Amino acid sequence: MDAKRYQQIQDLFWAAEELPREDRDDFLARNAGDDQGLIDEVRSLLREHDPNAAQIEGRSAKPVRLPGATKIGHASMADDDSDRYPGGSNDADGESATGAELADRDRPDLRKTVPMERSTPKRNWGGGQTPKTNSPSKSGKASTTKKGQKGGSRRDANQRTVSGAQRTHAAPRHPVSRRRRRGRGPDSGGRSTQSLPTSVGPSQRRFTWLPLWIAITLAGLIPIWIAAWVMGNNYIESRQVANERLLGSVLEQTRLRFESIIDHDQHRSERIARQASDGAILVDETNPYGDSSNAQTTLDAFLAKQSPTARDEWTFVVWDQKFRVVAMASARDLRPEAMTARYAGLVARCLEHRPVFVGPSSRPHLGDETSRDMIADHGNGWMFPVTAPSDPTRVLGAVMITKMSLWPVVNEAFDQIAGEAGTDVYLVDRHGIMQTNSPTAESLRSRQGENASGSAFRVAEFTAGDTSLESANRVSPLTVAAASVSTNRGNVIHSVAYPSYHGGDVSGAWRWLPSYGLGVIAEVPVHQYASAFSPSLFWASLASLLVFGLASGVTWWHQETLSTIRDARQPLGRYEIDREIGSGGMGVVYRARHKELGRDIALKVLRGDRQDEDDRQRFDREARLASSLSCPHSVTVFDFGYTEDDAAFCVMELLHGLTLAEIVARGGAQSPGRVVWIMQQICQSMLEAHGKGLMHRDLKPQNVMLRFDSVVGDWATVFDFGLAKPIEPDQDVFQTAETIWAGTPMYMAPERFRDPSSMDPRSDIYSIGCIAYYLLAGNPPFAECDPESMFALIMSEHPIGISTHRDEPIDPRLDRWVSDCMRKDKGSRAESIPELIRELQRLSSDMPWTRSDAEQWWATHAKEMINES
Structure with missing residues (x-):
C-alpha cells in the first residue's frame, strides 16, 4: 500500500466514523466510487474500531519516546538545546530547519526519567517535580542522604549533585568569567535586558516613532483645518452676499421690465378702447x-x-x-x-x-x-x-x-431674465398661485405626471412621495416667498435658505406690486452647508492626507536614519534578519543575510530566558571552540560577539540538505559504498577536532548534514558543537562541571555513562561506529523506549547484526570496522581517527561511490535538493 492509498483510507475512515452506522455504507458508496477494495478496507477498520476503548486507552497511555532521539543534557541545560543552526530537517526551500521543530522531533525530553536532585535554583522539568529512579550507584547502592533517606535533603546552594551513577563532583554554580559585562547594571542579577527569547539585538521600545509622527501631523493639521474653517466661512458669506446682490438686481430688473410691458400695453389699449367706445x-x-x-x-x-x-x-x-x-x-x-x-x-x-x-x-x-x-x-x-x-x-x-x-410677452421677458441670471423668476397673486410660466415648475409637473399647461400652480413647499402634485399642492403650506410677498412693501431679500416648491433650497427676493395685484419673486438655488468646514472639506481632507503622508514619510526617514546609525554602532547591524528558522533550549536561530557581502547565514542568538552566567559562558565556549575548526566538513563560524544589550550571538554557515537521519528515513539502509564515502568525511572533521584537542561528544545522524555537490556528489558537514569540550582541561578556558550525561544516549559510548566527566577521543569513535551502523542497517543500534533498559543494553549487550537488518550480507571488513568502533571496552576500540580513515580508504577501492551514484539517489529521493547544488 503506497502513501496515497493509505491517505485515502485514512480520510474516508475518519469521515465515516463520525456518521451514524446506518449512513456509512451510502457515504462510502458516494465517495469511493467503483473501488470496492477501498470500501472493504474502510469497512474493516470501522468494524474493528471501538471509540470508547480507544478513548480509555488514550487517557491511560504514556508518552512514547523514540529511540535515538533523546539527548540528556548538562544539568544546567545550557547544552541541551537542539537548535541546530546549520542543519536539521529541510523546510520547503531546502534549507536546514533548526530549533524547536528538531528539538520536538529528534530529541523528546527525557529529563523526567533522569535521576536528579538539584539544589537551588531548582528547575521544573515540565512535569512539575523531579522524577525518581532506582538506578544504582558505583557502589551498587542507592544514593542516600545523611539520614539514610532518598532525596529531600537540603543541599548547599553553591553545589549541584545527582544521585546514583550520575554523581561525579560538585562545581561552583556561577564560575567567574573574564568577559567584560556590557550593557548590564550591577543589580541585573545575570539577566539580559532582553524581554523575549526570540529578540534579536537590543530590545527597542515600541512605537518610539509615534510622538514624532503625532507632532508633525498636528503641526500640519491644525493650520489646515483653521484655514478650512476661515475659508469656509468666507466662502459662505461671499456666496450669501453674491446671492443678495444677484437677487436684488434680478428682482429690480424684473419689476422694471414687467411695468414697462404693462405701461406700454396700457397706452395702446386705452387708445383702442376709446376708438371702440x-x-x-x-x-x-x-x-x-x-x-x-x-x-x-x-x-x-x-x-x-x-x-x-x-x-x-x-x-x-x-x-x-x-x-x-x-x-x-x-x-x-x-x-x-x-x-x-x-x-x-x-x-x-x-x-x-x-x-x-x-x-x-x-x-x-x-x-x-x-x-x-x-x-x-x-x-x-x-x-x-x-x-x-x-x-x-x-x-x-x-x-x-x-x-x-x-401674457406671452410677459412670460418671454421673465424667461429671458431667468436664463441670463440663472434664477427662477415668476409672478404670484395674493393666494400664492403662480401666474407666469416657470420652466422649473413645468419640469416639476412633467416629472409628477401632471399636464404642464393645466390648472394654476400653487407655490407650496415640495412634498416628497406624493403621486399627485395637484393634491399635494392644495394641502402643503406656501413657501416663505409666496406666503410673505403680499404682506411686505418694497424689495425684500431673504438670504437665509428656505425650501422651495421644487424640493431644493433657495434664497429669494420678492416685491409686491399693488397696482397689479401681483408679486414678483426671484429665487436662486443655494447649497445648505452643515458647518463652516463643508465648503472646503474636500480640499482640507486632501491636504490632511498629504500631511499624513508627509508625516509618515518624514517619520520613516527619521527612524531609518536612526536605525542606520544604531545598526552601525552594533555588530548585528551588518546583518539583515529574514525570519526565524528554529529555536532550541539555549538559542534562537534566524536566517539572515550579510548586507554588504549578500551571503546567507545562520544567526544564533542566546535566548532571553537563558541569560545566567553558566548559559552565557557555555554559549561563548561553543562559538569559540567551533570557530577554531577549518575543515570543510565542519560547520564554519563567521562571527561572534555581543550586542549593545549584551546579548550573545554567533554567525554560522547556513547549511542546505538533509541530515543522515532524514537520508535513512527517505531511502532506508544505504549502500556500503556510500556509507564508506560519508564516514570518511565525518572522520576528516573529527580528525581536525581531535588534533586540536577537542571532542564533539554528540555525534549522531541528526548532527551530520548531507547535501549534493555538483563536483563530488555527496558532501557531509558535521555541526552542533554545543557539547564540545577540550580533551585536556585548560584553566584559562571556562570549564562546565559535568553532573549528568551530556549527549544523546543511543549514540554515547558506555564509559560516558559510568564517568560523564571523562574526556577520551575514543568516545567519539564509538559514536562514529553507531552512525555507520545506522546508515548500513537503517535502524539505530539500540532501540528501547525505556531509558534505563536502553542504558543497560548499551553497557552490556551487542547490537543486532547489520546483515539481519538488511536481509543481505555485507562485506566482512566493513562489518568488522563498525564493530571495532563500537566495542564496549575503549581499550580494545580503534585507537584513533587516522586509523579509521586508512581502513576506509582501503575499503573505498572495493566499494566505490561515484558522483553519478549520488546524483541518481538524490534525483530519486530528494530531487528538489539537486537544483540547489
Whole structure:
C-alpha cells in the first residue's frame, strides 16, 4: 500500500466514523466510487474500531519516546538545546530547519526519567517535580542522604549533585568569567535586558516613532483645518452676499421690465378702447343709459374694420353705470351675466374715474370650480372709464379690452431674465398661485405626471412621495416667498435658505406690486452647508492626507536614519534578519543575510530566558571552540560577539540538505559504498577536532548534514558543537562541571555513562561506529523506549547484526570496522581517527561511490535538493 492509498483510507475512515452506522455504507458508496477494495478496507477498520476503548486507552497511555532521539543534557541545560543552526530537517526551500521543530522531533525530553536532585535554583522539568529512579550507584547502592533517606535533603546552594551513577563532583554554580559585562547594571542579577527569547539585538521600545509622527501631523493639521474653517466661512458669506446682490438686481430688473410691458400695453389699449367706445353708449346725453342695440352696432362696426387676427385675439365688454353689459364682442362664447359677476368689483373701481388692470389675479380662485367652468380665459388687459364728450369728469360707463398676446410677452421677458441670471423668476397673486410660466415648475409637473399647461400652480413647499402634485399642492403650506410677498412693501431679500416648491433650497427676493395685484419673486438655488468646514472639506481632507503622508514619510526617514546609525554602532547591524528558522533550549536561530557581502547565514542568538552566567559562558565556549575548526566538513563560524544589550550571538554557515537521519528515513539502509564515502568525511572533521584537542561528544545522524555537490556528489558537514569540550582541561578556558550525561544516549559510548566527566577521543569513535551502523542497517543500534533498559543494553549487550537488518550480507571488513568502533571496552576500540580513515580508504577501492551514484539517489529521493547544488 503506497502513501496515497493509505491517505485515502485514512480520510474516508475518519469521515465515516463520525456518521451514524446506518449512513456509512451510502457515504462510502458516494465517495469511493467503483473501488470496492477501498470500501472493504474502510469497512474493516470501522468494524474493528471501538471509540470508547480507544478513548480509555488514550487517557491511560504514556508518552512514547523514540529511540535515538533523546539527548540528556548538562544539568544546567545550557547544552541541551537542539537548535541546530546549520542543519536539521529541510523546510520547503531546502534549507536546514533548526530549533524547536528538531528539538520536538529528534530529541523528546527525557529529563523526567533522569535521576536528579538539584539544589537551588531548582528547575521544573515540565512535569512539575523531579522524577525518581532506582538506578544504582558505583557502589551498587542507592544514593542516600545523611539520614539514610532518598532525596529531600537540603543541599548547599553553591553545589549541584545527582544521585546514583550520575554523581561525579560538585562545581561552583556561577564560575567567574573574564568577559567584560556590557550593557548590564550591577543589580541585573545575570539577566539580559532582553524581554523575549526570540529578540534579536537590543530590545527597542515600541512605537518610539509615534510622538514624532503625532507632532508633525498636528503641526500640519491644525493650520489646515483653521484655514478650512476661515475659508469656509468666507466662502459662505461671499456666496450669501453674491446671492443678495444677484437677487436684488434680478428682482429690480424684473419689476422694471414687467411695468414697462404693462405701461406700454396700457397706452395702446386705452387708445383702442376709446376708438371702440366712441358713441357706443351715448346716443343722447339726456339719456345716460343709451341704446344698447346702438352700442353693439357701433362696436361691431369698429371690429369689422380690424384684421381677422385682432378680432380673434381681442375681447371687448362695455358696461353702463348700472353695471349692465350694453355691448360685447369676443371670439369666445361669453355670457353677459357671468362677465358682470366676475368683474363687478373692477367695474366699480373704473366708474370712479380711474383705469384698472385686468390681469391673472382677476380670475376666479383655484377652488372656485363653478366660476372657472363658466368663464373661459380670454386674456389680460385693461378697463377704462367712458366719459361724456361735453363733460370729461362725468363717467358714463366702463369699457374693458383684453387680448391673448399680453401674457406671452410677459412670460418671454421673465424667461429671458431667468436664463441670463440663472434664477427662477415668476409672478404670484395674493393666494400664492403662480401666474407666469416657470420652466422649473413645468419640469416639476412633467416629472409628477401632471399636464404642464393645466390648472394654476400653487407655490407650496415640495412634498416628497406624493403621486399627485395637484393634491399635494392644495394641502402643503406656501413657501416663505409666496406666503410673505403680499404682506411686505418694497424689495425684500431673504438670504437665509428656505425650501422651495421644487424640493431644493433657495434664497429669494420678492416685491409686491399693488397696482397689479401681483408679486414678483426671484429665487436662486443655494447649497445648505452643515458647518463652516463643508465648503472646503474636500480640499482640507486632501491636504490632511498629504500631511499624513508627509508625516509618515518624514517619520520613516527619521527612524531609518536612526536605525542606520544604531545598526552601525552594533555588530548585528551588518546583518539583515529574514525570519526565524528554529529555536532550541539555549538559542534562537534566524536566517539572515550579510548586507554588504549578500551571503546567507545562520544567526544564533542566546535566548532571553537563558541569560545566567553558566548559559552565557557555555554559549561563548561553543562559538569559540567551533570557530577554531577549518575543515570543510565542519560547520564554519563567521562571527561572534555581543550586542549593545549584551546579548550573545554567533554567525554560522547556513547549511542546505538533509541530515543522515532524514537520508535513512527517505531511502532506508544505504549502500556500503556510500556509507564508506560519508564516514570518511565525518572522520576528516573529527580528525581536525581531535588534533586540536577537542571532542564533539554528540555525534549522531541528526548532527551530520548531507547535501549534493555538483563536483563530488555527496558532501557531509558535521555541526552542533554545543557539547564540545577540550580533551585536556585548560584553566584559562571556562570549564562546565559535568553532573549528568551530556549527549544523546543511543549514540554515547558506555564509559560516558559510568564517568560523564571523562574526556577520551575514543568516545567519539564509538559514536562514529553507531552512525555507520545506522546508515548500513537503517535502524539505530539500540532501540528501547525505556531509558534505563536502553542504558543497560548499551553497557552490556551487542547490537543486532547489520546483515539481519538488511536481509543481505555485507562485506566482512566493513562489518568488522563498525564493530571495532563500537566495542564496549575503549581499550580494545580503534585507537584513533587516522586509523579509521586508512581502513576506509582501503575499503573505498572495493566499494566505490561515484558522483553519478549520488546524483541518481538524490534525483530519486530528494530531487528538489539537486537544483540547489
